[in-house]
Amino acid sequence: DAGVTQSPTHLIKTRGQQVTLRCSPKSGHDTVSWYQQALGQGPQFIFQYYEEEERQRGNFPDRFSGHQFPNYSSELNVNALLLGDSALYLCASSPGGTRFWGPNEQFFGPGTRLTVL
């Protein structure tokens, strides 16, 4: 059973460029969340996709956008890259919706290391 996969592993971009990161959720999961992890810090929630719609969003500017496809895979797009966007971008998947007992377990992929020069 494949876990969460992300591509690419590493990426180097220059300021002002645009980048697209990809994520395939764990088998049986239909909800995808994206997190940004700066060096030495905990992950920060960017947004979550369920049923091909953005359901929740963290405190990130509109330069960060996403998409979910019918097969539940997801993309994270970042426009007009800034030096401060350099980070590890993590994708997490979970079973759909929210159960009556609360949030579902989230499983993380290995991340994409983005370096902005």
Added chain:
Amino acid sequence: GENVEQHPSTLSVQEGDSAVIKCTYSDSASNYFPWYKQELGKGPQLIIDIRSNVGEKKDQRIAVTLNKTAKHFSLHITETQPEDSAVYFCAASKGGNKLTFGGGTRVLVKP
């Protein structure tokens, strides 16, 4: 919004000793508290979690306790081994699956 604080930031223990990491959260509506282990170059791995209707949960050498009144929860690792060396993160969530993470604890187990 929710704020999660985690202590200590670094923890060095002798192999075989116990390790304890503590977290506090601000939003009393939070009802799900997972713990993740992150090794160098890898994504966070879920190691144990607890929900607000439970006070304690144990899985082999790992246990988590939750005090809803005080809004804090702790991770206990007993009989530590070198492979327990990693960065550990606590997190809190209240519906919708958004996780708010603490700043992390770097644990070093010395053989």
